[in-house]
Amino acid sequence: MSSSEMEQFLFSDIFTCSRGKRLIEEDQIAGDIAYISSTKYNNGISGYITPPDVMTHYENKITLSNSGSVGYAFYHDYEFVASDHVTVIGIKEPSVFLTREIALYLKPVFEFMRYKYNFGREISDERLKKERVLLPIDAQGNPDWTLMQTYIGSLSRSIKWDSIQCVRKEPKLYVSDWHLFRMDEIFDFYKGKRLTKENMTPGDTNFIGAISTDNGIRQRIDEDPLYLGNCITVNYNGSVGEAFYQKDPFWASDDVNVLCLKRDLAELNVYLAMFLITIIKQNKHAFDFGRKWNLPKMKSTLIGLPVAPDGTPDWAFMEEYIKSLAYSDKL
Template sequence: MMIKIEEIFDVFYGTNLELNKLNQVRPEEGINFVSRTRSNNGISAVVERLENVEPLKAGLISVAASGNSVMETFVQPKPFYTGRDVYILRSKVEMTIKEKLFYCMCLKKNRYRFNYGRQANRTLKELLVPKEIPDWVYNIELTNYEEIDQPFNPVNKNLDLYDREWKEFVYTELFNVLKGRRVVKQKIKPGNTPFVASIDSNNGIREFCDLPPLFPGNVITVNYNGSVGESFYQSDPFWASDDVNVLVPKFELNPYIAMFLITIIKKEKYRFNYGRKWHKERMENSIIKLPINTKGIPDWNFMDVYIKTLPYSKMIAEEGQMELNF
């Protein structure tokens, strides 16, 4: 049985503040600012608390009513302000976090009804959601995600990207650049091998197939066609389509160093597009700029430790640690 959102939630407009008129502060010093974005739980900044504007309470649900991220819906864990075109849902009865997350998922499934020109502000209250919450919702173990924003190894040293020398390297100095293999979809059957294609999500894995792995794990993949420049770390052996370049390291790679390199690689996306692909030969002659040590070689130890000090790095699979020898 389906019911309207307004039957189980009070629906009202957010605080409607303009971020450019607020003072941004460190995360531990201010109030979350929720806008129409699909990333970071909708939080685009942390701002100074206003004397004349009371923050919205933790536990409320935010919904983007317009823009390219229309219907992006999140439970807000801390008090918050909102930008324009963000609506708030307050449950009329007491709800657990699991129940709220379920309704967030239901609302996101309605994204197809809206677009940049058709906002959700008039019809949000009338959207239909299930009245009964399925049992599987209550069986999910949310404690698995506690403290996921913690760094793997916070250090007291101030690791700065800008206080060290950087140097340009040709890709072939650091990697063997290989190419995936073309296979028609009719020959692909379900299996256990990750199939990496030129997509921009799900770590590049389009499906799991029965083909034998083409490449080992502990490598980096880069799309040269389709979503050009999207880059991912592949921990397990996989098959790659011919739209994907595979960077096999000539050095000792681990997930932390890979995260650093992937960020640098993605910064080059603007150089390429559908008409100018980042094909194997072009990538082999491309340049990547990296921090170096006193010997003039890439400072892999710094990259490893720097990533470990960032939020969420605690969740990166550990495959060996490097010493903190600064």
């Protein structure tokens, strides 16, 4: 879309806005209605409540945080209520239905205002109404909602989208019968191998570096893998203590230790790996760039694991616990 197809509109000419209502945490009763607050996480949902009668119920609207995490916008195609730190936005023209695609187009348009505001300068209703937003226009000079719909739709076709079902159930995690184990009682340890940038060429093998993002994959290289996968990598340098499950064959840098679950204990899978990684990462606070988690220290580090009646790690419980968590089917 070129700039000639765009025009600025006064916010209040195109959109409706209304403020949510304050409900302090002490007055919140658990329930099934999404409560939207000024958080930038979890689509703005801070919890699920049974709202009092004085709160307005909304559906198929966009919310904009006017305080807290100022300027973050989220689309809600479900019933919700909002705090007074949130502005609820709809389309003013009654004939235009706010679809998911239109909402996703508008999200970055609204969030572009963020640079003007912060915790000390909130987005008040009056300021919002005076804002100008840049939108594509049709032949009559009105916002081109059809173009927004089709543009996002065209992008969506190239993105894999796994629908999820919202299930709110408390996972069961017993707290008794946990024992401490040295890490070398649970894992066999292997070292990565140094490979300088000068000797790297692009390829298909995952190169695991001491980073905290992208599952530890720094890049892909044209080298035979050092390890076949189905193991855990732990950084002892760089982003010390970050741990990842490696499903596929890979090359590990010399700043990374490779941990394989001892064969006589259990067969590692993604569910056990997620449980063990969470436990391993609890030790991050004890190490940093200046105090490396070297191999001798890592081997002797104690980790707590649930145990069966015979005192051995309860692998079945660990696996079932991870499977009980929301979104575990996406692992």
